[in-house]
Amino acid sequence: MADTDLHIPIDRTVGNPFVENPRMTCRDVFVHYGDTCAINKVSIDVGCNEVLAMIGPSGCGKSTFLRCLNRMNDTVSGCRVTGDIRLDGMDVYDPGVDVVPLRARVGMVFQKPNPFPKPIYDNVAYGPKIHGLARNKTELDEIVELSLKKAGLWKEVKDRLSEPGTGLSGGQQQRLCIARAIAVSPEVILMDEPCSALDPIATAKVEELIAELRTQYSIVIVTHAMQQASRVSQRTAYFHLGNLVEVGPTELIFTNPKHRLTEDYITGRFG
Numbered sequence: 001m002a003d004t005d006l007h008i009p010i011d012r013t014v015g016n017p018f019v020e021n022p023r024m025t026c027r028d029v030f031v032h033y034g035d036t037c038a039i040n041k042v043s044i045d046v047g048c049n050e051v052l053a054m055i056g057p058s059g060c061g062k063s064t065f066l067r068c069l070n071r072m073n074d075t076v077s078g079c080r081v082t083g084d085i086r087l088d089g090m091d092v093y094d095p096g097v098d099v100v101p102l103r104a105r106v107g108m109v110f111q112k113p114n115p116f117p118k119p120i121y122d123n124v125a126y127g128p129k130i131h132g133l134a135r136n137k138t139e140l141d142e143i144v145e146l147s148l149k150k151a152g153l154w155k156e157v158k159d160r161l162s163e164p165g166t167g168l169s170g171g172q173q174q175r176l177c178i179a180r181a182i183a184v185s186p187e188v189i190l191m192d193e194p195c196s197a198l199d200p201i202a203t204a205k206v207e208e209l210i211a212e213l214r215t216q217y218s219i220v221i222v223t224h225a226m227q228q229a230s231r232v233s234q235r236t237a238y239f240h241l242g243n244l245v246e247v248g249p250t251e252l253i254f255t256n257p258k259h260r261l262t263e264d265y266i267t268g269r270f271g
């Protein structure tokens with residue numbers, strides 16, 4: 001870490017935050033809660049078929065930034081987002097954009113598994129139904145089966161599809177939530193600490209799943225577990241006090257960070 005620079009300002013991103021052929025582009029994004037600035041002029045791309053990990057100390061703005069990507073912050077009172085965020089070139093914040101299909105294209109998996117208190121089948125079928133993705137019951141059945149297969153859950157639940165999703169184990173519930181996100185054919189899946197409520201075995205399964213899902217989707221994952229970031233992601237972005245301090249290939253961020261703040265965080269000096 002000899003070339004770590006102590007003098008780089010915190011609000012200038014170290015590393016190249018942009019990629020060729022991005023799925024999403026974010027430019028000069030600010031987020032305020034009332035008068036408080038939670039995200040300070042962040043620019044970054046989300047590539048196709050990549051897992052982008054967002055790390056940083058508690059309160060640095062990771063979740064806030066993640067929620068900008070599918071306008072989940074719209075529902076937070078006092079939250080104001082400015083800047084330019086695009087999905088395949090479409091301005092996500094254009095007043096003409098309907099957030100319901102947007103949130104299907106940019107799906108979200110939360111920290112705590114949150115299946116609907118309904119049968120496993122209905123949990124997965126609900127989205128395709130409301131988005132009109134199946135013309136009949138056979139097509140709906142196919143989507144449900146395929147989504148559960150992609151989420152690595154089919155074998156465990158195929159004989160109990162009519163049982164409540166809430167009756168599954170925590171890890172199974174999280175994979176059910178991933179199946180629910182997949183069922184509406186997303187392009188991007190946002191994951192906000194998806195394993196923090198899971199035991200190590202369930203965590204390993206979800207991490208394996210993330211690696212498989214990358215072949216078809218772009219994934220942005222917020223995690224406090226740095227080993228998880230290094231296991232699952234190709235690029236890592238380090239946030240500090242609302243600033244995107246450093247971004248780069250995951251291996252480099254963890255072995256040769258350029259910014260002192262990144263180095264302090266990954267070596268456990270704070271955070």
Ligand SMILES: Nc1ncnc2c1ncn2[C@@H]1O[C@H](COP(=O)(O)OP(=O)(O)OP(=O)(O)O)[C@@H](O)[C@H]1O
Pocket residue numbers: 033038056057058059060061062063064065076
């Ligand atoms: N609904 C809200 N109203 C006001 N301030 C908020 C709200 N949500 C977040 N904040 C503030 O915005 C800043 C960023 O919070 P955020 O939850 O995005 O950080 P984080 O990096 O995801 O934290 P953690 O790792 O603890 O989840 C913090 O100062 C937080 O207090």
